[in-house]
Amino acid sequence: TIEKVNNSIVGISKIKNKGNTIFLQNGAKNLGLGTGFIVSENGYIVTNQHVSGQKNSVCYVTLEDGRSFDASVVWADEDLDLSIIKIKTNNLRYLDLGNSDEVKIAQQVYAIGNPIGFEFQRTVTSGIVSATNRTIVLNEQDEIGNEKSSYMEDLIQTDATINPGNSGGPLINESGEVIGVNSVKITSAEGIGFAVPINSVKAILKSFISTGGFEEAYLGIFAYDKNVIPYLDSNLQLDKGIYVVQVNGNSAAAKYGIQEKDVLLEVDGVSLEKMCDLRSYIYTKKPGDEVTFKVLRNKKEMQIAVKLLKK
Numbered sequence: 001t002i003e004k005v006n007n008s009i010v011g012i013s014k015i016k017n018k019g020n021t022i023f024l025q026n027g028a029k030n031l032g033l034g035t036g037f038i039v040s041e042n043g044y045i046v047t048n049q050h051v052s053g054q055k056n057s058v059c060y061v062t063l064e065d066g067r068s069f070d071a072s073v074v075w076a077d078e079d080l081d082l083s084i085i086k087i088k089t090n091n092l093r094y095l096d097l098g099n100s101d102e103v104k105i106a107q108q109v110y111a112i113g114n115p116i117g118f119e120f121q122r123t124v125t126s127g128i129v130s131a132t133n134r135t136i137v138l139n140e141q142d143e144i145g146n147e148k149s150s151y152m153e154d155l156i157q158t159d160a161t162i163n164p165g166n167s168g169g170p171l172i173n174e175s176g177e178v179i180g181v182n183s184v185k186i187t188s189a190e191g192i193g194f195a196v197p198i199n200s201v202k203a204i205l206k207s208f209i210s211t212g213g214f215e216e217a218y219l220g221i222f223a224y225d226k227n228v229i230p231y232l233d234s235n236l237q238l239d240k241g242i243y244v245v246q247v248n249g250n251s252a253a254a255k256y257g258i259q260e261k262d263v264l265l266e267v268d269g270v271s272l273e274k275m276c277d278l279r280s281y282i283y284t285k286k287p288g289d290e291v292t293f294k295v296l297r298n299k300k301e302m303q304i305a306v307k308l309l310k311k
Helices: 002-006 027-031 198-211 275-282
Strands: 009-013 034-038 044-047 058-062 068-077 082-086 108-113 123-141 147-158 170-172 178-183 193-197 221-224 242-247 263-267 290-297 300-307
Touching (some): 002 170, 009 044, 044 178, 068 198, 082 198, 123 193, 147 178, 193 198, 198 275, 242 275, 263 275
Antiparallel strands (some): 009 034, 034 044, 221 242, 290 300
């Protein structure tokens, strides 16, 4: 099963190489080499946003058989560190997607990627799921050198070895199904790797593969789950729901009255435990659709209907 998976792993670079392959010595360093995996026979590929670059940019893909393609970034999300890119070809072998909500602690997993470039392309490492719903703090510098902290939530933690070139590669279960996308923005600890759950992007992939496009509905909030709350405020108690920390101006959420410090308990009757629950649900909607939230504000529950905008 794992050998079959290898056929669907690709190398991704931001720089077009003058030679006949991007898998060079020092490829990861010189070319910003990362990994991606094919999810449809007609050329859709998933990787990390920090590997591919922003939406509407171009990156370069090398397939297992050595063919190289220009790829367009059709969707990207910096907070999730995920992107979807497209190459123009057909009849590709692609990976099946598993259900990341069913991931169990201590289950066997495999990470596949290109850790250092040409010599080690398509390296498979094995391990177990060490934890689920992990939150990590990222301390990064912005363009003008100011420190900023952000959080990546709902991650799958594994002890399968993940190196910089593995970034964007799949974390797969024993059936060969993708359950996560490996991300190595986190390099501070040995023996700890993280993957973004695949369910985060399933609805988007389904839309691209079936229709060739994805019309993203825009809600305009950022919320944290109870795992993040201790970082923000040790006095704040959150038993369920997700805590709104930011409402963007001119967004659907702002227009219809969702406020910072609201706790969102449900959307359309679906209970919300994690920010990715909300993201995954909104990704199934179109601009103009209406969703109804059950909101806890100042210890009182209320219903707020929001008409989603176009992103």
